[in-house]
Amino acid sequence: MVVVGAGIIGAAIAYECAIAGLSVAVLDRGPVAGGTTGAGEGNLLVSDKPPGPELDLAMMSLRRWREWSEEHEFEYEPKGGLVVASTPEGLKALDGLAAEQRTSGVESLGVAELAEYEPHLAPGLAGGVFYPQDAQVMPALAAAALLRHPRVTVHTGVTFTGLEGGERVTAARTDAGRVPCATVVNAAGTWAAEVAARCGSDVPVMPRRGFILVTEPLPRIVRHKVYAADYVADVGSDDAGLKTSPVVEGTAAGPVLIGASRERVGFDGRFSVPVLRRLAAQAIALFPVLAEVTVMRAYRGFRPYTPDHLPVIGPDAAVEGLWHACGHEGAGVGLAAATGLAVARGLTGADPGLDMSPFRPGRFA
Amino acid sequence: MPDADLAVIGAGPAGLAAAGAAARAGLTVVLLDPAERPGGQFYRHRDGDDGRGHHHWRDYLRLAGDLEGVHYLPGHRVWHAEPGEPHVLHCLAGNRDERPVTVRAAKIVLATGAHDRALPFPGWDLPGVMTAGGAQALWKGQGLPAGRRVVISGTGPFLLPVATGLLKAGARVAGVYEANRPSAALLPLALDPARAVEGAGYALALARHRVPYRTGRAVIAAHGEGRLESVTVARLDRDWQPVPGTEKIVTCDALAIGYGFTPQLELAVQLGCAVEDGPDGSAVITADAAQATTVPGVWAAGETLGVGGAVLAMATGALAGHAAAGTTPPGALLRRRARQRRLAAAIAAAWPVRDGWREWLRDDTVVCRCEEVDHGALKRAIADGARDVRSAKLLCRAGMGLCQGRVCGFPVARVLGVPDRPNRPVAQPVRLRDLAYPDTSRGEHR
DSSP states (O other): OEEEOOSHHHHHHHHHHHHTTOOEEEEESSOTTOSGGGGSOOEEOSTTOOSSHHHHHHHHHHHHHHHHHHHSOSOOBOOOEEEEESSHHHHHHHHHHHHHHHTTTOOOEEESOHHHHOTTSOTTOOEEEEETTOEEOOHHHHHHHHHTOTTEEEEETOOEEEEEOSSBOOEEEEBTEEEEOSOEEEOOGGGHHHHHHHTTOOOOOEEEEEEEEEEEEOSSSOOSEEEETHHHHHHHOOOOSOEEEEEEEEOTTSEEEEEEEEBOBTBOOOOOHHHHHHHHHHHHHHOGGGGGSEEEEEEEEEEEEOTTSOOEEEEOSSSBTEEEEEOOGGGHHHHHHHHHHHHHHHHTTOOOSSOOGGGOGGGGO | OOSEEEEEEOOSHHHHHHHHHHHHTTOOEEEEOSSSSSSTTTTOOOTTOOOTTOTTHHHHHHHHTTOTTEEEETTEEEEEEEOSSSEEEEEEEOSTTOEEEEEEEEEEEEOOOEEEOOOOOTTTTSTTEEEHHHHHHHHHHHOOOSOSEEEEEEESTTHHHHHHHHHHTTOEEEEEEESSOOTTTHHHHHTSHHHHHHHHHHHHHHHHTTOOEEESEEEEEEEOSSSOOEEEEEEBOTTOOBOTTOOEEEEOSEEEEEEOEEEOOHHHHHHTOOEEEOTTSBEEEOOOTTSBOSSTTEEEOGGGGSOOOHHHHHHHHHHHHHHHHTOOOOHHHHHHHHHHHHHHHHHHHHSOOOGGGGGGOOTTOEEETTTTEEHHHHHHHHHTTOOSHHHHHHHHOTTOSTTTTTTTHHHHHHHHTSOBOOOOSSOSOEEHHHHHOTTTSSOOOO
16 A cells, blocks of 8 residues: 655554555655654644544544554653633633543543642633643654554655556556555645645645744753643634644753644745744743743644544545545644554454544545 | 835945945945954954954955944844845844844845854864864954864865964964865966965965975864864875775864855745755855845845855945945946856865765764764664655754754755755744843834
C-alpha cells in the first residue's frame, strides 16, 4: 500500500498497517514532518473536546499513544492540562463541561487553589479544572520513530501525481515513477484536497492559520499545559476572522510555547505582528511573570479543517482502493494513533473498535 | 503617517551611502543600526579612533560627515519588518534600558550586511576558537588581540587584513592557512589599482613579521584541555579533502576561522523579498539594475546582494539612495558598480568553499553549538527523512537555539545538499511585554 503524506497521520497509518503485516511505501513531496506536524505543539488533548465522536477518537488515541511511548523515544510528556476560568460564570460552564466529559472517560479535578498547580498564574482567576490525561509529544520525532518500522519505506521529495487502474487502484503515480499497490491512503493533511483531486475525488479540507511564540529556555515556571476556557469555543468556532485565546505550556527542553490563534486566510504564510502581539498580551495576562521573558522564535502553520470540524477517515465513496485520513484540524497529533489503528483495522477487515461513521468521507455530499 | 520617506537599515558603507544620497535628493531619511557608532563591521572603530589601520577611512569620514538631514538612530535592532503602506519596522532600542520603538517609512533600503561564516571541525567549539570577523571586531572595536599566538585559517582575501590587524594589536601570528590555491586568480585583483596596493601592503606586513602564508592548507582540528592549545593543519586536495600524511600540529592559544560571509537576509525575507542562490553558496536578495527588490518600495544594497567589499557596497548604497529618491545617478557610479561587480565575481570564483570539508567532521563533532548537536545526530536526522534545514531542525534540534541557525545554517545546508534559506520571523530576541505593548512603553520614535 501507499500512504501519501509523511506527517504524523501518515506515519501512524504506516506504522499500524506495518504491524498488521502490510508493506507500506510512504510518499511525501517534502521531508518527514514538513507540514503541519512540524508546526504545532504536539498536543494530546482530551480536555478541549466536548463529548462526541471526536472525543471518543481522542480517548482511543490517548491509550495507543501511551503504548507507543513505551516502545519509542519522542519526548512523551504526560504533564496534564489545566483549564482556567476568569469569572464564576466561566468556571460554572467549565465544571459543566467536565461533568459531561466524565461520561466519556475523561478524568478531571476541580481546582479551587490554582496556585497549587501553577504558582505563577495571575491572581484573581475564579478557578479551573485539571485534566491529568492531557499530554504532549514532540511530533516530528514521533513521526520519524514510527516511520522507522522495517516494513515501512519512506520516499521524501517524491510528489504523488495520481492513481492508475480502472475499477480499482493498481498503482500510485509519482514524479519518480509508478508504485504498484492496491490501496492508496490520502494523509496529506492541509493539502489533502489537492491529493484527492488528483485521484478524481474530493475532500473539503481547508487551511486555518495559526502562530506560536517560543521563549528562551526557562526553568519550569509553567508546569502543565494551561489555557483559558475561551479556547474550547475558539476551536469549534466557524468564524473566519481572527480568534486568539491564551494557551501556555512549558516543555521538557525548556522553552515555553505560547498560542493559539486561528484565522482563515488561505495559504497566506506571512507573519502577522498584530496576532503575535495578541498572543503575547494574553500570555502575560495569564502568567504575569512572562512579561520579562524573551521570545526567541515564532512559527506558523496551517491546520487542516473541514466544514464540520471532524476529520475525514475511511474509504472514498467512489474510488475503490482510495482511502482518506485527513482534516484533523488542530488535533492531528492527538488523533493520529487512533486514526492509524482505525485505518489499519479497516484495511485488514478487523473491527475498528469505534463507530467510524461520523468520519466517513462521503458525508459532505 | 510615516515617520520618514525612507528608512535605511544598516549604517555600514552601503547604508551610509544610501542615506546620504537620498537625503541630498530631498527625502526625509531615518538610518537605523544596532551599533552605537556608524560604520558597520567594515568601519567598526572606537572612541578617538584616528582611522589608522582602516582602509578607505577617508571614504568613511566623507560618508559619516554627510548625514545632514538624516535622522540617525544608533542602537536600534529591527526584530521584524512588516511590508505595507507605509512599511513598519518593529525595533528594540538601547542596551541596558531596552525599549520598543516603531518606525514607519514609505520606502526601505536594506543594507543589513553579512555575518561571518564558519565551518565546523573537531574542536571548533573550544574556547579560543573564534571567527575571523570576531577577531577583527575585537581589534577594531577595543584594540585587543585575540590571543598571544594566533592561527588564522579559512579562505578569502579577508584573512589578510585579519592577520595584519592581529599583528598591529600585538599578537604573534603563527600562520595563515588559505584552503584554496588562488595564485592565478590574483590577476583580477591586480587589475584594480586600489586593491593591488592594498594586497601589497598586507604581503609586506606578513613578510616583515615572518608570518607564514600557506595556500591549499587548512586547520582541520583544534585541540586542548578546556581551552585551545594547538591545531592540526593539513594539506587539502582540490576538493578540500585532507591529504593523508600531511597533518602537522601548530601550537597556538587562539584560532580565527573565516570561510566567507553569509548575507543577513531575515528582514528581506520578512518583507517578502525574493532571494536567490549567490555565487558562494549563501542566499542573496534578488534585485534589478536600480537595486529594487521584488517588493515595491524596498531596495537592497551592499553585502545583502552578495559579498563584494566596501567599495561595491558604497556604490550600490548610493544607487539605492538615488533610486528611492527617484533621481538619476551619476554615470560614474554605475561604472564603478559594474567594475566592482566583475571583481567580486572573480573573487567569489577564486575563493569558493569546496565540499571536502565535510571529511573533517567526525560523528562526535558538534555542528550546532547552541543545541550541542553533533554530526552523527545530523546524519541520523537525514536518515529519518530530513531534507531541508527546517526538517533537520525538527528532527535533531540543529539551528533551534539562540543563534537561530545563523552559525550552523550554512554547514547544515551543505551537509543536506540544499540551499540555505534564512527564515527568522523574529530576527532579534524580544521581551513579551515589548511585543505585547509597544506603544505604552517610553521612547516612541518622535
